[in-house]
Amino acid sequence: MTHKGVGEGRELTAETLARVEGEGAMRVVVHDGLVTDVQLRIYEPPRFFEAMLRGRGHTEPPDLTSRICGICPVAYEMSACHAIEDACGVDIPEDIALMRRLLYCGEWIESHTLHVYLLHAPDFLGYPGAIEMATDHPDVVERGLRLKQAGNALMTLVGGRAVHPVNVKVGGFYRFPTRAELGALRPRLQGALDDALATVTMASGFEFPDFEQDHEYVSLRTDHDYPIEAGSFVTSSGHAFGVDAFGDWVAEEHVAHSNALHARLRDAGPYVVGPLARYTLNHDRLPPTARQAADAAGLGATCRNPFRSIVVRAVEIVVACEEALRIIDDWSDGPATDAAPAVEVPARAGTGHGATEAPRGTLYQRYELAADGTVVSAQIVPPTSQNQASIESDLRGFVQARLHLDTEELTRQCEQAIRNYDPCISCATHFLDLTVDEA
């Protein structure tokens, strides 16, 4: 962080943003008491993966894209699978879809727990980081690690590995876990559900600044369930569109200060994806225990304060544990494990679209395939690049109202405001250093 005193303005800078995933920077310029510029700069080589995918076979994108992020590999795999299967005109049977949802629950548990406990909670409990927090609150950190390990265990059983699952392929899985294997995980997930409920209680007790934002929300939505591994788009202004219409509704544009493309919604401009959007647009889809937990936490049917995202994330950990238990129980009751773990996905020329709910927001992919399955073009739109314009807009208002703070404290609070979005800098192929320039 650097502090510069230039003329009558201030410039706040943080060259390395702590406790966000990946690498990036933020710069806020204040002049004559007005915030004149807010920039999130993104350093990660943009679009590298899109270029790398061209010329590859149609079965390769799930494996290759899972390498983009160590935190949400399943999201990349699942959106890629959907898009390729869509291009090839293949429908996926229910049992495979359910197993995908189960795997995805593991990623939600892992990723949300990492963010809630080790990245975001220290802000609310007044610690510079998780290590200092662990010294005073070992029980809290131990609970977080235990939860995260339950997510790991689920990922390892269904995905084959805790990070970068190797059991996933276009069309389904190489193998299904057996009913016995799934059943053996049940006690651990039951414990995780209890820990998740304790997480909601903890997070709802934090103090939140008054910071309601009128962002346009975008999320997937399904007929029955809370959106995780599937759905079609809805927006808070009442629009609905299919995954295949994403390109008609969302425009990506280059901005000079960032390697990432900023996404904008047609007619509505910047928008937000992620826990707050999912929750607000799908409150009626919460499973019963998660809904009770949300009610008890005082969340209401909508949530518009980005600082409360930690509570919503905690509720979504409950969703993931509850859904995982439901799927495991349904599985052991039915003949599903006898079914083939994958369907054939023969190549054909075409374009396909896939979108799923990564922990930090909707992740969209589009592939154009040649007749032999060769990838002609690929497009990857990660959640963080969709949120980037809204994060900048949040910071603008946030800093303006806090110019009385000293630079160090203001920078710290800005970092917290950025962490509200759990930005993944490496995924945003796209992302983050914090520079609050007060020039």
Next chain:
Amino acid sequence: MSALVVGIGNPSRGDDAVGPLVAERVARLGLVGVEVVTHDEPLALVEHLAGRDDVVVVDAVRSSGGRPGTVHVIRVGPAPLHRDPVALGSHGLGVVDAVELARALGRLPRRLTLVGVEAEGVEVGAAVSDLVRDRLEDAVRAVVESLRERVDR
């Protein structure tokens, strides 16, 4: 007598692959009583460290002015490690954070050694640099020596 070698790093990011590459070579040696794992998320270390006698962590590092390929061996003692961005993990919490978090929770193994290999580049999609590739066996040797010291003690 439970020894563990952990290779940390992302195989798709140039020299960040050095952790997993060294770990794989150590695994091929088939040392008795030595388990080898690779991970690209440094925080996973916290889960691996508890209850072990001896852990060696291999990761890419960058120090000011260090020559790429240089192998650093750091014995983790009672003093906290510097939390400068020594480890190159592309994520919010690096190897040093993971070690210090484990320490705060009383989860450090009896003996913990970090073998860091000075990285040249960690661009997404890049190959491992020649300078680092040439020193892979040195890093393997550093890991094995660290494990041997334990046995010889």
